[in-house]
Every structure is written in structure tokens, then in C-alpha cells.
């Protein structure tokens with residue numbers, strides 16, 4: 001991955017009664033976010049594919065990176081920029097074999113050992129969390145807080161693991177400076193943007209902070 005600025009804010013879609021997945025991605029893009037992850041947990045494969053085609057086209061118009069959560073075969077079929085995989089998803093090494101080196105593969109970590117494992121398997125970045133409790137994801141891993149990120153970042157330095165770490169989970173605008181101070185590379189947000197009165201303005205506020 002060459003452009004680390006694109007990584008600083010990732011917007012993750014989430015079902016709300018208020019906006020479609022497409023509209024939520026559009027608002028984040030309009031607010032200046034250049035990294036969208038399409039995450040549709042309760043949807044069928046067909047629904048994900050239909051929405052992915054539209055969101056991918058929109059991301060292309062904005063020059064944004066387009067990542068699909070969980071669905072490796074779909075990412076390959078649509079030539080998405082990449083895929084994000086957690087512990088219950090396809091193993092990263094297997095996804096790398098299927099996708100080759102040109103796709104971005106992100107992996108979820110809650111501990112330094114998770115980071116080590118994803119690094120060895122060939123991940124391009126780590127989604128590390130949760131920072132605090134969130135209702136956006138079920139079966140959350142233990143909350144990391146600032147100390148958790150400091151610890152993981154320092155152990156990565158000690159062991160020479162150089163991978164972008166993206167903090168995720170329950171993060172609000174006010175948390176961002178302190179989280180970035182821990183040495184992580186970026187932030188992934190869903191709820192704080194989707195719950196804002198004006199998601200475009202909220203994205204812009206975050207991008208300009």
C-alpha cells in the first residue's frame with residue numbers, strides 16, 4: 001500500500017434505518033474520506049454484490065480505496081481494492097493465495113499475538129480493537145483503551161513488525177488525538193459518523209482535525 005494518507009480515516013458501513021449503505025458511503029466520501037469498507041453483516045451474498053458494485057463505482061469516482069468485509073471471492077470477482085478478514089473469516093494466507101499480491105488484505109487484531117500472526121500471513125494492515133465498547137459489532141473482543149494500543153505499538157517496534165495499525169471500535173471525534181498519539185496509523189469509524197446530525201460535516205471535521 002503506497003498511500004498512507006488514505007488510510008488515516010476508514011469509514012465502515014453499518015445497517016441503520018436512516019441511510020442505505022450506498023448513501024452512508026456517499027456521505028463519508030463527500031466529507032473527504034478516501035477509504036470505504038463495505039460491511040453488510042446481515043445481508044445475503046446477492047445483496048452484498050449488488051451494493052458492492054454501486055459503492056465501488058462511487059469510490060472510483062472519488063478516487064477512494066474500496067474494501068469489502070469478509071467476502072474474498074466477491075472482492076476478487078469485482079476487482080475491489082481489497083478485503084478485510086477477522087478471526088472467523090478465511091485465513092489471511094489462504095486469501096493471499098487466492099487474491100495475489102495486488103489486493104489489500106486487512107486483518108483484525110485484539111492482541112500483539114494476533115498482529116504477529118497476521119504479519120506472518122501477509123496482511124497489509126491491521127484493524128485493531130475495540131478501543132471501547134460498541135454496539136456496531138457483536139461478540140466484541142476485550143476493550144483495548146489507549147494503553148492497549150501503546151502496548152501493541154511498542155511490542156511491534158521491539159520486534160521490527162512494520163504494519164499500519166488502524167484503531168477501531170467505539171471511537172468518537174474527541175478520542176482521535178489521544179489514539180493517534182499512541183502511534184497507530186489511522187482510525188476506522190462507523191457509528192460516530194452515522195449517528196451525527198450531519199454525517200458529511202462530521203466526516204469533514206474529522207478529516208480536518
Ligand SMILES: Cc1ncc(COP(=O)(O)OP(=O)(O)O)c(N)n1
Nearest residue numbers: 069084085086087108127128168188
Ligand atoms: C478496519 C477493520 N478492523 C476490524 C474489523 C472487524 O472485522 P471482523 O473481526 O472480521 O468482524 P466483522 O467486521 O466481520 O464483524 C473490520 N471489519 N474492519
Ligand SMILES: Cc1ncsc1CCOP(=O)(O)O
Nearest residue numbers: 134136137169170189190191
Ligand atoms: C467492525 C468492528 N470491529 C471492531 S469494532 C467494529 C465496529 C466499529 O464501529 P463503531 O465505530 O460504530 O464502533
Ligand SMILES: [Mg+2]
Nearest residue numbers: 070085086089
Ligand atoms: Mg469478518
